[in-house]
Structures are given as C-alpha cells and as structure tokens.
Amino acid sequence: MFKNLKFKKLSTSLVVVASLLVAQAPFANYAEAAGAEKVEKKKKRKTHLVGPRVGKKVQKAFEAYSADDLKGAIAILLDIDASKAYDKAYVNRMLAVMYATLGDNEQNTIDYLKKAIEPDLLNEVDHGESLKLLGDMQMQTKDYEGALKAYYAWMDFTGKSDGQVYIKIANAYYSLKQLDKVIEPANKAIAAFGDKPNQNPYILKITSYYENKKYKEAVEVLETVIQLFPENKQWWTQLPMFYLLVEDYDKATQTLDLAYKLGYLDKESQIKTLASLYAQSETPYKAAKLLEKHIASGLVKRDDKNISTLANAWHSAQHIDKAASYYGELAKMTSSAKHYRKQGMLLKQDEQFAKAIVALNKAIELGVSNQGRIHMSIAESYFYLEKYKQAYAAIQKAIKDPKSRKSARGWKSFIVDTAKRKNVTI
Known part of the structure; x- marks a missing residue:
C-alpha cells in the first residue's frame, strides 16, 4: 500500500485512536465500578420458585421439548393457567424461548417476552437473558427503537459492557439512519473487545462516515483497520x-500498488483503476505493462476501449512501435479511419515507412478528415524510401487541400530537387 515512508501517517492514526481509548479509560473504570455495584444489587434480588402444580406441567413441556416436539411443548405451556405472578412470568418466558427456537414466530416471541419481563420478577439470569433476547427479536422485526430500549435495559440491569451488544446498538442506530449516533456504541464495542479486535464495529464506523460524507474520518478508520486486519484483502x-474520495492520489496509487503486489487485485475494475493511477502519476510504462499483462491473461477484456487505453499508455511511455501495434489492432477492431491515421503517423515516426503508407492509405479510404495532411505524410514516407515518383504523386494531392497547400508546395520543391540530383525521373 505505502512505499515504506508512507506508514508514518498510519502510525499517527493509530496513536490518535490509542489516545482516545486511553482518554476513555477513567469512564470505563467508573462504568465497571457502577456495573459491579448493580450486579451486587441484583444478587440480593429475591429468588422465586415455580409452584408445584405449574411445575409439573412445565416438566412435561421440557420432556416434549427434549423429544424434539416443540409444538407439543408449546401446547402444554399454553394450557397452563397460572395464578401467581411469578409462575405467569416464568411460563411466558418459556413460551417466548420455545417460539424463538421454533422460528418464524418473532411477534409471538416478542409478546411473551414482554409479558415475562414486565412484572420484573424473573430470577436475575432469566430476566437479563430475556431483555437481550427481546432486543434481538425486535431487531429482526425492524423495531429498532424498541431494540435500543431493550439493549440499554439489559446493560442497566446486568451492569455488563458487551462488545456484541454495542455492535447491535450501533446497527440499530444505523438502521434508523441516525448516523452520528453509530459512532459512540461502535467505539465502545471496539474498547470492549480489547486485544481481540472485531471488524464489525469498524465496518459500522466506516459506513456511517461514508454515508455522512465524512470521508477523511472514514480514511482514518480504514488506516487503523488495515493494520489490525492486514490479511483481509477487502481493506486493501x-x-x-x-x-481517491479525498483526492490523495499518491496514497491511492501506493496503496493499490501494494495490494497488487500482495495478490489482492482480482477484478478487471481494480486493474484498470491501478493502471489509471499509474498513468496519472506519470508512470505510463507501468500502466502499459500492467494492462498488457492482464489483457493477455483475460482478466481485462480485450475490447476497443481497453486496447485504446493500452495504446495511449505505450504512446505516453514513448514506446512508439508498441503504441503503433496496438493502434493497428484497434483500427482493425473498429474499422475507424482515425485509428488507422494514428497507427500510420506513429509508424512514420518510428521510421517504418512502408507500413505507415499502408495504414495512412487505409485511413484515406475510410474517409479520414484532413486528408491533405495525410497525403503529405504519405509523400514524406515515400521520400524517405527514395520512391520519388510516388512521393511526387502524393504531394500533388496534398497541394489540392487548402489546409496543407503551403507546406505541400515546400515539400514538392524539395522532392523535385532531390529527384533531379539523383537522376530520377518523376
């Protein structure tokens, strides 16, 4: 990605991120202390037991569940007529879990979870897990505001700081298009994962910044991510x-160049982008070599647009013979007069005069514009081949064109004088 010296910027970004995490440390310690206090309180939560009558039916439901008869288990639970508040909450939680396990019953799961949670009587573990499951089910039904309430209630109840839950919260804010609110829970998720980083909160941050058109901030996150997850080619x-979005073309070129060297570019668009960046950075030879290799391999299509780009790259790199060759291929592909003209002019420049004459005549045949100038180039080519009679005939045609008449007359005199000196009749 970067040629050695460019890693300084990445290191700077990591220092910034690290300093932010350090700055949050006092808050994190406070949160841990507060969480510990909440957990201590929850330990004093009154423990309830299911009544014997309800307990027997619950046991039957468990037996049906263990025999993979989910619907039977649900039917048993639905038939329970519990009178005590805790028994009702317990059965409702079991129904919610059964419906969640059954699948395609999100609303039933949500309804029973709410009934189970509302009395606030469930034992600590059951109550906490019910809150989290409620948030998950509300995410599935796209009730993102409800999910946020459930997740925050879970954190408040348990005093826990969980990276996965923070990711879900960030996702909920993203789904609500509250892009600015995505960043804080994403950062908390990153902090919660500690030295075992997870890519998902970074993806949420990048997506949020991108959709908010905060491209510089997105770049900073990506620079961090690429060092944390260098094996993931998507970041490269x-x-x-x-x-490119922030118009830092040097870094774009260096990064994509390194990605190519690492073997991460496997799409036509990626190769063409790198070739374009090479050309813009005044290294057209690298652009030409890259395109030529991957057109030959088939990764880049051998069509008129790509051959034209390749021909231009070789021309810019001053490899005239190569450029002429590809313009010739392009001319055959398109039967275009302008491409035959370009091929002919480059062949003449490369002193391949006989081939230049063939290409230039083809351009005239196909109706190229400015034919007087083309006839002059044909005349020059014949002249350097010492075919003075043909040169004279061509220059006479050039004289007929007002645009080339003045220059052609000068050439005519030169051709005539040279022919006389060499005793050639024209």
Missing part, C-alpha cells in the same frame, strides 16, 4: 478508493 482495495 477499499482504502485506495477512499483516498
């Missing part, structure tokens, strides 16, 4: 695209 191809 995304970072250059973001550099």
